Structures are given as C-alpha cells and as structure tokens.
Amino acid sequence: MDRRPAFVVCINNADYPASLELHKTCRVVPDKDAEADGDIRIVDES
Template identity: 65%
Template structure:
C-alpha cells in the first residue's frame, strides 16, 4: 500500500468542506504540492485542493491502512 493520509487540524476557512480531526486520503499532485497545497478526497469520492497547513500527515500501520482503504 502506498496511500498517504492526512488529518485536518484547521477548518476555519472551510467549515462546510472539512472536519477537524478527520482522516483524509491524499491524491498525489506534484503541481499542487509545489504551490503549498494538498489534494484530498472527501466523502463523495471527489478530490479538492486545500492549503497544506490545514493538515498533518500521518503514517498508519499497514493493517490499519488496509482496513481504512477497504472501508472506503
């Protein structure tokens, strides 16, 4: 598994779109990263760009990562 996940730590500018303390799957996007943004998937399966400072990256144990992905 090579998924990356982040947790939202600040949703003040996006209260309708992001939930604090929620785990989000990252969609790789080198152009967005170069601009200080991260692309994440929401509950609908759509992905959106947000400022990187709204999130912290998390490393999940392999078994947890598999469980999260299969639950999606």
C-alpha cells in the same frame, strides 16, 4: 517513487469550515500542481 498511501487528519478548518471536517482522516492524492502551490489534494465524500 513512493506508492504507499498517505493520510492526513484535519486539525484546522478555519478557512474552509463547510468543506473540511475537524478530526476527519482523508487519503492524500498525488498532485504536482497542488504541491507546487504548497497544498495537498485529498479524497473526501464530496
């Protein structure tokens, strides 16, 4: 199992402009349910 932290940068917030800030870097949290849907879970300030 890969335990290195993963990060993503928001490059498109068209569907969630109130929730996602463009160009913001967020840490990815492992979530098998989200992955099964083709999504990722992130840590943000909200």
